[in-house]
Amino acid sequence: MSISKEELKKQVTQEIENNKDKLINFSKDIAENAETGYRESKTAAKVKEIFKSINLGFTDGHAITGVKSEPIKGKSEGPTIAVIGELDGLIVKDHPLADPKTNAVHACGHNCQLGSMLGVGLGLINSKANQYLNGNVVLFAVPAEETIENEYRINLIDEGKLGFMSGKQELIRIGSFDDIDSAMLSHATTNPEDKDLSIGGTSLGHVVKYVEFHGRASHAAGAPYAGVNALKAANIAMMAMDLQRESFKDEDRIRVHGILTEGGTATNSIPSIVKLEWRIRGRTIDIVNEVNEKIDRSLRAGAMAMGANVRIRSIAGNLPMLQNSEINDLYVNNANNIVGSENVKIHPDTQSGGSTDMGDLSQIMPIIHPRSGGAIGVGHGNDYFIDDYYKSVINPAKSMAMTVIDLLWPEENRLKQIISNNVPPYSKKQYIALQESRMGNEFSEYMKS
Ligand SMILES: [Zn+2]
Ligand SMILES: [Zn+2]
16 A cells, blocks of 8 residues: 555544544643653653553663653664654743652653654554664653763762663663664644744753862851851852853853752851752853863862862763754655744754754764743743743644654655764764763862871
8 A cells, every 4th residue: 555655644644633632731740740760660650651551662761761652663774763752841930830748740841752752653653653764763761861960960970870860861871772763752842933833943952060178067156167168158159150250252152150959057067068969050061161160160260269278079971963964855845834934943953052962973973953832931940931832732742743744754764874974973982981981070179187
């Protein structure tokens, strides 16, 4: 039986439409059970449950909580595309939907990604469209995209449970992407400029810092001179980091930001342990490395001035994102068909202020990272909500499923060609070597015994 590519796309999108309530309810259920990176056990269980309900096999425990479906196989051999959904939420303490115990909340809309990922799978399976394709599709629910809770993750690294900090970085390292040739993920956005569906743009690279200042406790009023104040050391370091800003070039898109996670334990005692979690972002990894040296000097300066000690942990962060322009073009064409070209935004390849571990993946294989409307408020803010689940879940599911068909359509074998015409910047081995070279752990001692 022969069928046209357009007819097949129609059947797949119809199946997604038929399952819209199921997909939206699944996305809402995920939002009601938000968990942060590498703690997404309830969320992973929900993904596994729904895979079981559609008889889709899977393996679990990828980078602690990741769930990877078996391939939805095509009629013949060909490349394998991962359609990705991120499992993790954020911590936004004053968000009305935040978990009362953990403050976890889906204030970045990752719950919708799991819905649209499932939508692509259901569309292909129910319509049996996969049976016409040269190549396979894997649904991959992945952990820990948000780079938060640095101390928790460093402990996981020190315990040998993780090698890298972000979910996709770790999945690359442990080989969970070895049988994947290309990947896509659609992210919800609150930016009205993004319209209903958008594509293009890139993201910043970064390095993650976890810093401990070690001082000496003493009575804060009775004998302050007997102590070494770790909080004051951190204060000087924070001031020094800020003072570096005049050396940053605008075009390098440098961002330096962070939080004090522990500032002392009792007001009447000179703080002896003070902890910072910081981030340095920039247009390229070389720029990030350069700024990182200035930040390390600033941190040491704080410790040196107060005669304290400082532990500086540097953890390889995300790499800048490259989206494959040919897959972007296919996606735009499909998005135009679904929502009308007046509701599709194409971004130039300028960098947003954010970062993502899709950037890491993009350095070793062709990827796209489109965005969908339907969210309101400020991303990562306390007023972030999904206002229109149809826009955030169903539209991207349809346009991704149609793009999968374009990529694996037998007469064209587009993905095969894209892979043979584009050498990614890094091999997996080179990627791991680069990231390992960006891990640091130094202890500078200025405290007299
Ligand atoms: Zn986010
Ligand atoms: Zn996000």
